[in-house]
Amino acid sequence: MRAADEAALRRIARRRARQNVQRRERVDVRYSVNEKQAILAEARRHNLAGAHLVGAIVMAHLDSDLALPAERAATDDLIDEFAALRTELARIGTNANQIAHRLNADGNAHPVDAAVLAEARRLVTTVRQTVAAVDAAADVAATHHRAA
Structure with a gap:
């Protein structure tokens, strides 16, 4: 599965909100054993x-929030x-934070630990900057997509 498909499915499946009253209406669907x-x-x-996943995907499609593969834009x-x-x-x-935590947890610092901690700090800073850039790029793409 492509990362884009994975992310779309996760976004859509998690979006379906709980309602104050139980959903009582049913739609029966038949699947093959492999499909199920x-x-x-x-x-x-x-x-x-399983019902939540199927329901979320169907409702997302009906709300025009999930295009079928042939309808998806770049x-x-x-x-x-x-x-x-x-x-x-x-x-x-x-992972970098876990490494730093482990090295800091032991009261006796080893000379190599200081270098590893410095590299972990650098990595975390780089990841934060990259996440901010990815968020900005995703926002621009989403804004242009809505305008189109």
């Missing part, structure tokens, strides 16, 4: 119920790639 397994596996991966892919890139950058920053 794929839906449930994807739902589990996003920590969602800007849609670009925005979703930015979202995926931001997630990966955040993971790098988290």
